[in-house]
Amino acid sequence: MAGDKAFLQFIQVKKTYDHRTLVVKDFNLEVAKGEFITLLGPSGSGKTTCLMMLAGFEDVTSGEILINGRQVTSIPPYERNIGMVFQQYALFPHMTIRENLAYPLKIRKQPRQAINAKVNEYLALVELQDFANRYPGQLSGGQRQRVALARALIFAPDIVLMDEPLGALDKKLREQMQFEIKRLHEQLGFTVIYVTHDQTEALTMSDRIAVFNQGIVQQCAPPHVLYERPANLFVADFIGESNKLSGRIEAVDDQEVSVRLSDGALVRARKANCTQVGQPTTVSVRPEKLTFTDRLGNAGNQVRARFLTSHYVGEYIRYHFATADGTELVVKNMNDSSAPRLEPQQEISLAWLPQDSQALDRPEAPTPS
Amino acid sequence: MNSTPAYYGFWQRLGRLLLKLGSWLVLLFLILPILVIVPLSFNSEPFFSFTEGMLTLQPEAYSLRWYQEVFTDPRWILAIKNSFIIGIFATLLSTVLGTCAAVGLAREEMPLRRFITALLLSPMIVPLIITAAGMFFFYSDFGLAGTYPGVIIAHAALGTPFVIITVTATLVGFDYSLVRAALNLGATPLRAFFDVIMPLIRPGVISGALFAFITSFDEVVVILFMAGPQQRTIPRQMFSGLREQINPSILAVATLLILTSIALLVTLELLRRRAERLRLAPAE
Numbered sequence: 279m280a281g282d283k284a285f286l287q288f289i290q291v292k293k294t295y296d297h298r299t300l301v302v303k304d305f306n307l308e309v310a311k312g313e314f315i316t317l318l319g320p321s322g323s324g325k326t327t328c329l330m331m332l333a334g335f336e337d338v339t340s341g342e343i344l345i346n347g348r349q350v351t352s353i354p355p356y357e358r359n360i361g362m363v364f365q366q367y368a369l370f371p372h373m374t375i376r377e378n379l380a381y382p383l384k385i386r387k388q389p390r391q392a393i394n395a396k397v398n399e400y401l402a403l404v405e406l407q408d409f410a411n412r413y414p415g416q417l418s419g420g421q422r423q424r425v426a427l428a429r430a431l432i433f434a435p436d437i438v439l440m441d442e443p444l445g446a447l448d449k450k451l452r453e454q455m456q457f458e459i460k461r462l463h464e465q466l467g468f469t470v471i472y473v474t475h476d477q478t479e480a481l482t483m484s485d486r487i488a489v490f491n492q493g494i495v496q497q498c499a500p501p502h503v504l505y506e507r508p509a510n511l512f513v514a515d516f517i518g519e520s521n522k523l524s525g526r527i528e529a530v531d532d533q534e535v536s537v538r539l540s541d542g543a544l545v546r547a548r549k550a551n552c553t554q555v556g557q558p559t560t561v562s563v564r565p566e567k568l569t570f571t572d573r574l575g576n577a578g579n580q581v582r583a584r585f586l587t588s589h590y591v592g593e594y595i596r597y598h599f600a601t602a603d604g605t606e607l608v609v610k611n612m613n614d615s616s617a618p619r620l621e622p623q624q625e626i627s628l629a630w631l632p633q634d635s636q637a638l639d640r641p642e643a644p645t646p647s
Numbered sequence: 648m649n650s651t652p653a654y655y656g657f658w659q660r661l662g663r664l665l666l667k668l669g670s671w672l673v674l675l676f677l678i679l680p681i682l683v684i685v686p687l688s689f690n691s692e693p694f695f696s697f698t699e700g701m702l703t704l705q706p707e708a709y710s711l712r713w714y715q716e717v718f719t720d721p722r723w724i725l726a727i728k729n730s731f732i733i734g735i736f737a738t739l740l741s742t743v744l745g746t747c748a749a750v751g752l753a754r755e756e757m758p759l760r761r762f763i764t765a766l767l768l769s770p771m772i773v774p775l776i777i778t779a780a781g782m783f784f785f786y787s788d789f790g791l792a793g794t795y796p797g798v799i800i801a802h803a804a805l806g807t808p809f810v811i812i813t814v815t816a817t818l819v820g821f822d823y824s825l826v827r828a829a830l831n832l833g834a835t836p837l838r839a840f841f842d843v844i845m846p847l848i849r850p851g852v853i854s855g856a857l858f859a860f861i862t863s864f865d866e867v868v869v870i871l872f873m874a875g876p877q878q879r880t881i882p883r884q885m886f887s888g889l890r891e892q893i894n895p896s897i898l899a900v901a902t903l904l905i906l907t908s909i910a911l912l913v914t915l916e917l918l919r920r921r922a923e924r925l926r927l928a929p930a931e
Contacts, residue, residue, distance in 0.1 A: 356831070370828070371847070433833070
């Protein structure tokens with residue numbers, strides 16, 4: 279994350295297809311050179327549309343997109359110098375791998391020798407030297423993905439866009455390719471805008487993640503902030519898993535708020551987007567932060583719950599509980615000597631530290647933008 | 648190959664045999680009138696029937712004189728030249744127009760695409776005599792009747808639907824993200840068309856062109872209306888040959904036409920196989 283902020287800027291970008299509903303409502307984002315930014319969200323949330331507007335395949339309804347301070351909205355896609363990895367790779371089936379990689383350089387009228395050298399360099403970079411003269415149809419999914427990646431990088435574009443590039447691969451290959459993309463990103467230092475609906479992918483790869491929902495960026499932050507301090511209930515729910523306890527705000531300080539839960543317990547949580555006394559709120563706690571009282575002593579918040587069932591996952595065990603008002607709670611406990619044995623319907627106290635929980639909006643309330 | 652299911656009884660076996668026999672008879676019925684022309688064209692006598700010498704396979708009964716006549720008679724030579732000139736230019740015109748139309752009509756956002764498609768395909772559906780008569784009156788107003796450009800344009804209009812159909816077929820399921828990829832890599836839309844779309848639809852373009860050529864090559868109705876004496880094509884010359892000078896040189900020309908058609912059909916089949924291979928090659 280270099281010093282010159284705003285290498286790429288989206289300023290109040292809006293997009294509508296039918297002149298009635300906005301697919302993207304007021305998108306603002308500043309990206310530094312070399313940054314790896316992920317647009318994460320459910321399908322139909324507007325993330326791919328933003329990518330297409332940046333690539334020049336969709337018009338911007340209103341707002342501006344600037345690269346290096348220069349407006350790009352009136353530049354045709356073939357003059358934007360932005361690399362792109364397509365969802366289905368979009369390799370040219372009638373060209374060999376070598377011809378596919380050489381294509382952007384040929385268009386840029388580079389001398390033949392320079393093209394050959396560059397193609398060889400990038401073939402080596404993605405470890406496909408032996409496949410140079412094959413056709414895309416003769417390669418496996420992972421190999422095609424690597425060709426697509428090399429083709430998007432070979433002409434040294436300012437920005438590389440990736441539209442769910444790993445969606446078509448199986449889990450193992452996907453993890454391998456995540457690593458590969460990260461390696462190339464660190465090695466070559468290009469700027470990436472990555473679109474995915476896979477939160478694990480987003481968390482492991484990105485410098486920052488912009489979480490989209492209904493055409494609005496819900497939160498844009500580094501992965502650990504997004505996970506540990508979600509700005510609203512949608513983010514808390516979409517990224518990872520959350521236990522949600524409903525209550526009402528009783529008191530507000532600088533950093534924290536006091537919440538009276540619906541079963542009567544008083545707990546403290548980090549201040550987020552619910553800050554008014556009397557306001558209904560949802561206290562969200564990650565399942566791995568919620569734990570058994572004996573492990574935390576009396577330092578944190580406590581809530582009484584009834585044990586329902588447990589699932590043996592392998593590296594950890596999931597315990598399911600229900601509070602008096604029926605809210606379901608999940609505890610993830612490492613599968614070690616600390617894992618307790620519980621009887622069905624046994625009532626125990628669960629605890630967590632105030633700084634590990636957020637007071638977020640209640641789903642009934644409209645989502646503040 | 649000829650395996651009959653073991654549970655077939657006598658009558659079923661007999662039925663199957665009759666079906667096979669019937670099928671062969673139908674095939675023979677279709678092909679015989681064409682095949683019979685070939686030996687007759689080698690007749691050494693100016694008759695349209697098998698002479699005794701031919702039936703007894705006497706070498707003198709056969710000759711190439713009618714072929715010689717075709718290639719020396721200035722009327723036939725003009726007709727052959729005309730057929731190729733008109734056929735080739737009409738094919739070029741219909742291939743360019745038909746390919747452009749098909750590529751445009753394949754786009755979902757194209758307004759009125761069904762209507763326009765129907766309009767462009769209408770020469771295939773409207774009776775030829777009506778098209779021909781309409782063309783004659785329309786082209787006369789522009790002084791195009793009885794000229795090479797007039798005949799070429801008329802034949803191009805007849806050939807274009809074939810190109811549209813074959814190119815549209817190759818565009819079914821075309822992956823337009825390939826075009827986006829080309830644009831993204833820096834190709835202008837025109838360059839993307841020639842580098843990416845064209846190589847992938849080429850089999851359709853070529854087979855459409857062959858169909859357009861055959862259409863022009865075989866066409867006689869429009870020629871009867873539109874062509875002056877200078878634009879007589881092979882079919883037109885055969886037509887008048889039947890009425891004026893009855894001799895087997897028509898049969899020699901017919902044999903040559905059959906050979907041309909077979910050559911074109913074989914080319915089409917080879918192209919189709921190639922297209923199938925290309926279609927299988929890209930994944931998914």
